[in-house]
Amino acid sequence: MEKIGFGIIGAGLWGESHARIYSSHPLSQLVAVCDLNQERAHHIAQKYGASQYYTDYQEMLQNPDIKAVSIVTPDFAHREPFIAACQAGKDILIEKPLATTHQDLLQMKNVYQQTGVRVMVDFHTRFNPPIAIAQENILEGNLGQLISFYYRLNDVISVPLNMLSWAAQSSILWFLGSHAIDTLRFLGGSEVKRVYSVSRSEVLVSKGLPVPDIYQSILEFENGAIATIENNWIVPNTNPHWNDIKLNILGTKGMINMDLTGNQAIERYLEDKSDHPDILIMPTIHGKPMGFAHESIRDFIEKLANGEKFVADFQDGYQVSKVVLSLLASADERMPKEVKYE
Ligand SMILES: NC(=O)c1ccc[n+]([C@@H]2O[C@H](COP(=O)([O-])OP(=O)(O)OC[C@H]3O[C@@H](n4cnc5c(N)ncnc54)[C@H](O)[C@@H]3O)[C@@H](O)[C@H]2O)c1
The missing domain is CATH 3.30.360.10 (Dihydrodipicolinate Reductase; domain 2)
Structure with a gap:
């Protein structure tokens, strides 16, 4: 089966967990990492074998090798990358909480419903x-x-x-x-x-x-x-x-x-x-990232590959x-x- 290409938006503490799984799962390939902090984006890309790194997610989203992205920016900064990823037609694994204001939720819902991309929210519990x-x-x-x-x-x-x-x-x-x-x-x-x-x-x-x-x-x-x-x-x-x-x-x-x-x-x-x-x-x-926090990211990859329903979705x-x-x-x-x- 052809590997699915992934990108990460926000390569901080938790973004690294996403990189760890995308770079170690047989169905996925970590293509690119994006962070406002160029040094951090470069470091995580190098450490987990991504060929590209970016500081602007709009640029990264133009990459046709990327089929899906993780959004791992701080809690209050999920709306803009989410809307951009929807508009670019990328499937999305977004960290909890989905958004932190009524306005963000409304805008995200409207764009999500128009674009029809697949979205999982990382409620790993x-x-x-x-x-x-x-x-x-x-x-x-x-x-x-x-x-x-x-x-x-x-x-x-x-x-x-x-x-x-x-x-x-x-x-x-x-x-x-x-x-x-x-x-x-x-x-x-x-x-x-x-x-x-x-x-x-x-x-x-x-x-x-x-x-x-x-x-x-x-x-x-x-x-x-x-x-x-x-x-x-x-x-x-x-x-x-x-x-x-x-x-x-x-x-x-x-x-x-x-x-x-x-x-x-x-x-x-x-x-x-x-x-x-x-x-x-x-x-x-035995060298493999285990535990429920990793398992939910792994499940996102597998459900993308087999088309099954996500365990936690946009709603x-x-x-x-x-x-x-x-x-x-x-x-x-x-x-x-x-x-x-x-
Ligand atoms: N830390 C945890 O234990 C943990 C666990 C589960 C989920 N989360 C969730 O993950 C998300 C990120 O948390 P974190 O702990 O990794 O925060 P963090 O501050 O360590 O990392 C966030 C990263 O996002 C980058 N960033 C911010 N805006 C950006 C943009 N527009 N484009 C590209 N990069 C951008 C920052 O430069 C930073 O490196 C939060 O929503 C948090 O609730 C965190």
């Missing part, structure tokens, strides 16, 4: 084995009717302070809350109809970063299920992992509990630290962004909000 197994159990009816979820999805404080140069232009609700909402939609098979969120700003503001530390949110789903989600990015850096993830799913006939970052199956004790190395998100096994990204916008409005106004999807 759907590929996390315990989440996928829980969904199967729910679909098989093992838990009965869903009553409630409790979902804690947090980041250590070095993420906003040291890792993301653009944290002040985003929010933990965009960065992780979007995953939490998508996962609950995926598990429950239902849309969020009403939300209430309360935020608090203490720690990051005191360190000069003007964003809330935490959002505690209540979600009501159309099927009657209710959820409490907690998203903060001020977990101490001594946490055994960069995330803190706990999930409880309660139904009329059963319950599932998850500790997704304890990684208790492996304990490592070194002279100066002890920890639990990553086994789920993106470990390297999933759209719905999730609308819920996050409602949560942000709720926290600002300290009022419950109905989610409006139009």
Whole structure:
């Protein structure tokens, strides 16, 4: 089978994960890498064997060898490359969140519907084995009717302070809350109809970063299920992992509990630290990039090749962004909000 040619727009921390998979999958070829930072684009292109690098994605999109692109620019900078890629007829894997304003969502939806390219949103939590197994159990009816979820999805404080140069232009609700909402939609098979969120700003503001530390949110789903989600990015850096993830799913006939970052199956004790190395998100096994974060990118390649439906598509990204916008409005106004999807 002929290899599919890929390009990457945004070759930062996460763009490198996309390069890693496109350059190592038998069905794909990494053709080009684009980043505003020329040195970074060149470095990632060289490291992963792409023959070309660019600083202007419009130029890269003219390359006929590129069939599909990944959009891995910061959260607030997805609209323009998305619209350009649609207009150039490229299929798209776009990082979450799809977009962060009502206006961006509307413009992206209009162009997407006119051009008919294929779009996957990288909600990679759907590929996390315990989440996928829980969904199967729910679909098989093992838990009965869903009553409630409790979902804690947090980041250590070095993420906003040291890792993301653009944290002040985003929010933990965009960065992780979007995953939490998508996962609950995926598990429950239902849309969020009403939300209430309360935020608090203490720690990051005191360190000069003007964003809330935490959002505690209540979600009501159309099927009657209710959820409490907690998203903060001020977990101490001594946490055994960069995330803190706990999930409880309660139904009329059963319950599932998850500790997704304890990684208790492996304990490592070194002279100066002890920890639990990553086994789920993106470990390297026998030289191969594994874990659910890599698996979703691999799945994009395979679904492009075989024409099957993506596990998370444009509409999933759209719905999730609308819920996050409602949560942000709720926290600002300290009022419950109905989610409006139009
Ligand atoms: N960091 C993570 O753990 C992680 C995980 C999953 C998803 N994501 C998502 O991936 C996206 C990128 O995050 P990141 O952590 O890689 O950020 P990053 O800041 O490390 O990288 C973003 C890159 O995009 C480039 N860029 C910005 N505008 C551009 C443009 N117009 N054209 C070309 N390049 C441009 C920047 O120069 C930068 O190198 C975000 O939406 C984020 O939510 C990040």
